[in-house]
Amino acid sequence: MPPSVNFVKHWHTEFATTQLEFTMRTTLLFILFIVSFQSLANPYSQGREIKQLPDVLSFKERVKPLNTMVLDRLDNLLPQLMAEANIDMWLVINREYGEDRLFYTLVPQPTFAARRTTILVFAKQDDGTVERFSVSRYPIGELYPTVWDGGTKAQQWQRLAEVIAERDPKTIGINTSKDWALADGLSVGLHQQLISYLPSKYQQRLVSAESLVVRWLETRSKMELEVYPQVVLLARGVIAEAFSNKVITPGVTSTDDIAWYIRERFEALQLRPWFQPYVNIQRQGDDTSQDDVFMGKDDRIVKPGDVLHTDVGICYLNLCTDTQEMAYVLKLHETDVPQGLKDAMGIGNQWQDILTSHFKTGHTGNQILANTIKTSEAKGIISSTYTHPLGFVGHASGPTIGMWDNQGPTPVQGDWQLYPNTAYAIEGSIKTQLPEWDDQWVQIKLEQSAVYDGTTVWYLAGRQTSWHLIR
Structure with missing residues (x-):
């Protein structure tokens, strides 16, 4: 079954294996229940408008769930990934304001x-666990006790050499990579x-710790998968607001107005966009014959x-989304979207189904793309596929x-294999001719956040199957 938005009934049996874990999980459950309550009462489904957004935790309230999820990953995921990568020790070395982007996925909040x-050190133990500590002047919460008493810079590096010996x-993994930006953080x-x-x-x-870093960044824990739907609900809910008469008055509102509404709405919710939202228009009479996927004038x-x-x-x-949706502005005599749209x-949704049907563990991104193109062409669908991983960043590491x-x-990134418990922006577009526009071409550009569980792709908060309507 898909990752459940209502995770209350699964919590104790799946996660709480010790008294300490039970206490930590219960704390996280309580905090996240505040977030999920609104959506449990009014679940978002298949593009319908959200009448009320899920609650958003304050920055202070976010600390406990974030740190619990980080600790869970360090205790339960990292040992598995270090063994998989055949790395006995992993060094993550950072200087103030020149940090490895990976650093922020490993440390507790609030860390700026x-x-x-x-210097963070992760050392594999004989029993399969991973010892973690720092060789640093300042402590990093309770997760990384320091093994250095302080002194000069030279003494810090000397102490690191001692603990390694x-x-x-x-094998000692360091974050250097020719091909993966997020695995190349060591200056x-x-x-x-x-x-x-x-x-x-x-x-x-x-x-090089390249394979370890990519796997660390792309793998989603059970806890994260319980939280992720709430994050996507927020993104889709603000789109639903923006694509409504609450924001849009035909003949008055511009695409730039809508884009800035989305940006400022997120800022008001204390949510961080990772790029500037944008909105564009396709209109009868436009030249829409070109293949530009970002078709639409500014x-x-x-x-x-x-x-x-x-x-x-x-x-x-700590979880990022990427979402594209479509809306239609009704003409005076219209009460619904034209049948052609x-x-x-429907063709766009069919393309999505074709793509996700080819997600198979061990297949590369290039294989999935080739199979999608072959099946789409056989069905007469004109499509373009440009799907990417999601996670700690929007354009994340994993198979392109x-x-x-x-x-x-796509060399290298497209050759990366598909693993279970990884998240993706199911992104692409289809083109078709619209009878109501004298067979003018129209492009349906869709993108929804989803997770692959090793067998099936599940949309984290539904997907758009019907049009947003503006009167």
Whole structure:
């Protein structure tokens, strides 16, 4: 079954295995129940308007669930991934204001920066657990006790060399990568300092932690999957508000007005967009014959008969969304969307089903793309697929499944295999001719946040199957 928005009934049996875990899970349950209560009473389904958004935790209230989820990942996910990557010790080394982006996925909140030089060490133990500590002047909450008493910078690096020698790891992972930006967070300067203080014996044991980093970033824990639907509900709910007469007055409101409403609405909710929302229009009489996936002129006044499209992304509780939906502005005599647009939406949903049917564990992004194109073409669907992973960032690490400007194989990222418990923006578009517009081409651009559980792709908060209507 899909990750359940109503996770109350699953909580104790799935997560609470010790008294300490029970206490921590109960705390998280209580806090997240506040978030989920609104949506449990009024679940969002298949593009229908949300009458009331889920509650959003204050920054203070977010600390407990965030830190509980981080601790859960460190205790239960990291040992598995380090064993999978064959890495005995992992070093995550940061300088203040030049932090490795990965750093913020490992540390408790509130953490705004690495203090001076912060060195996190993860050491695999014989029993399969992972010892974690820091070699740093300042403590990092309770998650990373420091093994350094302080002193000069040289003494800090010397102490790191000592703790490495004490544990004698066969492989030492560092965050360097030619191909993956988020796995390349170790700066040249810090790398040079590490080399200068390590004995030759351990220099030779340094390896790229690329595979570990990608797997850490792409894998979603059970706790995160219980929270993720709430995050997506917020994104879709604000789109539903924006694509309504609450915001849009035909003949007056511009696409730029709508985009800024979305941005400012998120800011008012204390939610962080990871890119500026945008809105565009397709209109009868436009030249829509081109293949540009972002078809639509900037800042136009909305008029009756227009097809609207928006692209929106937020991050909340360390989880990011990416959503595109479509709306129609009714003409004076109309009470519903033209049948041609209903059919076009249906084709878009059919393309989504084709794509997600080809999600198979072990298949690469390039394989999934090729299979999707083959099946779509066999069914006469003109489609473009450009699906990407979601997680701690919007364009996350994991298998790339097509690019909007490249419908062929993507080297490296497209060759990455599909793993269970990973999240994706199911993103792409279809083109079809609209009878009501004298067979003018129209493009249906859809994107919904989803999770692959190893067998099936589940939309985290439904998907759009009917049009947002504006009168």
